[in-house]
Amino acid sequence: MDYFLYKDGELFAEDVSVREITRAVGTPCYIYSARTLARHYRLFDEALEGTEHLVCYAVKACSNLAVLKLLGDLGAGMDVVSGGEYMRAKAAGVPGDRIVFSGIGKTREEMELVLKGGIRQFNLESEPEMRLLNQVALELGVVAPVTVRVNPDVDAKTHAKIATGKSENKFGIPISRAREVYAEIAKLPGLKVVGIDVHIGSQLTDLAPYKAAYQKVAELTEELRAQGHEITRLDLGGGLGIPYEQNNDRPPLPVEYGAMVKETLGHLDCEIEIEPGRLIAGNAGILVSETIYVKEGEDRKFLILDAAMNDLVRPAMYEAHHDIVPVMEPAPGVEPDRYDIVGPVCESGDTFAKGRDLATMEPGDLVAFRSAGAYGAVMASEYNSRPLIPEVLVQGDQFAVIRARPTYEEMLNRDSIPEWL
Incomplete structure (x- = not known):
């Protein structure tokens, strides 16, 4: 609506x-309609009611400072993918502990900027990135909170240019190698594991791919915990679709998505982070x-x-x-x-x-x-x-x-x- x-x-x-x-x-x-932005944010927030959660708006969808301030004042976190988006979120008054830094090409300069300014977590996308972040954190005398973005090899059944969760996509670490990556992080003094990250694509109109990916994340969570890793957060990405054609089939509603999240992951007692952008804006x-x-x-x-x-x-x-x-x-x-x-x-x-x-x-x-x-x-x-x-x-x-x-x-x-x- x-x-x-x-x-x-x-x-x-x-x-x-x-x-x-x-x-x-x-x-x-x-x-832009402020009333619509606020309504759509609240739909996600209410959909996860009863769980510890944070709705992190995906800044890349619409990054105007006024839009970010409106959502931030409602309690939204921010999902950013560049130093510039991080600075936008901070300029809009969003504190660092509500900002998640995603993206596959984080530079040394961006890492320094974010570690100095405050961050909720880095969503790591590769082992080279992991090692560089550890080095930068040690140079600054801080510990960086991290998740690892795992690629679950799930077909989101969306446009090829906005699918991100298949093995041929550039995003994340293959879920089959996640255990060894987490084991390496545990040995790096500049990093602290806080959870797992997954994101399979944009404009999804079916909950089945989400459920398949989240079931894999649930299994991984239990395995990593058994190995001694502290998994307290699950960052589930965004991507829920909107009806671009008024007479088209209705994509799933946030409340339906929220129910599926609780059904699939609720037993893990993790804080849930989601990163909607398109459905809000x-x-x-x-x-x-x-x-x-x-x-x-x-x-x-x-x-x-x-x-x-x-x-x-x-x-x-x-x-x-x-x-x-x-x-x-x-x-x-x-x-x-x-x-x-x-x-x-x-x-x-x-x-x-x-x-x-x-x-x-x-x-x-x-x-x-x-x-x-x-x-x-x-x-x-x-x-x-x-x-x-x-x-x-x-x-x-x-x-x-x-x-x-x-x-x-x-x-x-x-x-x-x-x-x-």
Whole structure:
């Protein structure tokens, strides 16, 4: 559920007209609903009620400081995958003991930054990383709390580019070798084992792969404890999917996921950490764009928008679907037109949808891309020297720009020309 609804024939973000926002900030722009973000965080928190747990929002889904502060103030932890994301979480007021550092390529500089600033745990992804972290921790005179990300070789049955739990994926240590890795960690004075980490992919629409992976983690937990390792936390990753198409099959709900976690792992008396991103942020955001032209092709109509693949890359990168709706609600019974919906970037890949039925559109009409809050603004670029587009947060009847659109001058001033040219 989200709070982007039609009222009197016009799309609203909570209690603010989308047209009012675009008159103030221009198009294209991202609009986020604070009420939706808070609701989705609470769904996960309530789903794990009765267990010791921490919901760590996956910062990579939508990393704006205002979004992080909103969630952090509700009690969320943060899952970060870079030094920059760590600094964002800290700048939003999230304490180090609620921040988990994931990612397969942690550098020495990032390790130093995080160890000095405070961290809940490192999720280790490889033996070279483990040894480097031990060295850095000893140099700083601290002990780093760690889990090992195990790769359970479970097919998440999701898009190949966002699957992370199969043996051919780059993530984690094969679960078959976890025992020897934990044995080596026990000999390293700069590291302290606190648990096990697993994450099998994103946009999962079935609980069965989760259950298969978590059963393997449960078995590993008991084996490691028998060998003398202190396993007090289980980091279960994120990845629960959202319905990008309103008429699609319903992905599992957080409450169903929580029940499965308790059934599979509840007997271990471990603190549970989860790292949702998409389900918290995805349906909490829309991308709003204005129609530039309606172009008649030989056998189709093109709806040419002022948003492009650099603003929302998911359709070009993942063949991803987003429902696209007019900001002004069509009258009942009006026959739609069929369009290929495209952007102005000089790439054939700058296509959002083909053969999509939509209300008859004219230049100047606005459309909204639903479910654009996750992996939208964070993956945007300035390709074709198009400035990054603004982000807006709505709460009730208020809205604020939480990232401004840079001017051309500001964009150009980031470059420099050497004196010798």
